[in-house]
Amino acid sequence: MIALPTRRDEAWRYADLAALEALWPLPAPAAIMVPAGDTLSRAIASKGGVTQIELTLGKGASAAIHLLNGVGDYGRIELDVRLYEGADFTLDAVQLASGEQTMEIVTTVRHLEPNAKSRQTMRAIASVKGTVSYLGKVAVARGAQGTDSVQDVKSMLLDRTATANAKPELEIYADDVQCAHGATVGELDAGALFYLASRGLPPANAKKLMLQAFVAGVFDGAQDDETLTSAALAKLGEMV
């Protein structure tokens, strides 16, 4: 893509185009190939800007990617994933947007051959005028029978002025597939907050504890789980 995208382009609809202009043109995406039977584990804490990754999983290969997106005015992580027969792809991500930050994760997971598996778990929190977006397309090719894919997307809004977008998208050309998708957008439970406050936790501590619980587990088993977790917690502390 040479010209700067516009909002008419669905994949850039919620992007911060002003911030993007300064980054344009983008360098070529990073290409990662996991050969047949191999395993990859990668943790990425975005420092802002646009990160584009093309990931290919050969026959029977598996990859576990953990993402934290919460730094800079605009942070976008794009993953274009190709799965060959029996490949296993797991993506666990946390997005945190405060102030006027825009954070987005855009995935395309292509099940090109039979019996590949993909699991995407997204947890996003937005406060003030922050925006968190997930655009996730799962494309099942003709003949990719036995595809098993899940998109589990949960977003939390801390202020009525914050925004969360969630768009799981399925394009299926095979008939024996499982493609589950769920998306929720909510706010912190007032009853639970009162319960915590009644035990002596000030509102900010109570909120932080609940948000911690909301994202808990996402970084379990990550290559660098403590770094990701402590970075996420530090950011949560600023958001409440």
Next chain:
Amino acid sequence: MLQINNLHATVADKPILKGLSLTINPGEIHAIMGPNGAGKSTLAYTLGGRPGYEVTGGEVTFYPRHCEEGQIHSGPTRQSSAEQGDSGLLRSARNDENGMDLLDMDPHERAASGLFLGFQYPVEIPGISNVQFLREALNAQRKERGEEPLSGGDFLKLAKEKAALLKMDMEMLKRPVNVGFSGGEKKRNEMVQMGILDPRLAILDETDSGLDIDALKVVGEGINAIMRTPEKAVLLITHYQRLLDYVQPDFVHILADGRIVKTGGPELAKQLEAEGYDAIMEAA
């Protein structure tokens, strides 16, 4: 300890408490009984400061700290500690040189000043372990009071001791708050929390509901062990006489239509059990 004067409160604009007055002195255990819809839980939530429970009239004064001699109208003020910071708790403490205006305090400040609210339906909070939550809560209270935080080791020791008192498995304390707990386990957990937080005044909203006979005895004995001292007090909200067999009240009040309509000793609860609310309220 607590003085409620002509309290009026609404929930969703509907008047529920309609001029409730009640005085609780240190060392006393009060039971409030009453038919469904009388306003018992509303009283508990209003005293706890739950959002949505709006006070439309009356005063509630809380004397948490200097009631050791049972003199609620004299004693030292919290002025000295008030100079350490300007938190809401201490700010409110200046409102009245003897007591604190409870209604002016946030829920966490009420807790830090020594109020404990035992929930009728304790909330489940997935992802947060009991011990983590309680340690944070206790240390937040201690910080608010200008005390040093408790170390992890000291906290665990305290938690173990209180769990044993309530015959609760320590493993349960490591699980997420109330998640997957039975009704009885949740109530027991409330009492373990009360033991750890060590309040001056406990308001226990139907702590006996959902308990089997053995658990009722354990919980009753727990309340006695934790709260029955000359400087503490308890307000028990209950439907049944049975809990009162274990936790002997000094006063029994009948709450009806947002007011206390009758006050007596333990015999009133027994009379209620035998005759029902209608008979007693007609007589009142």
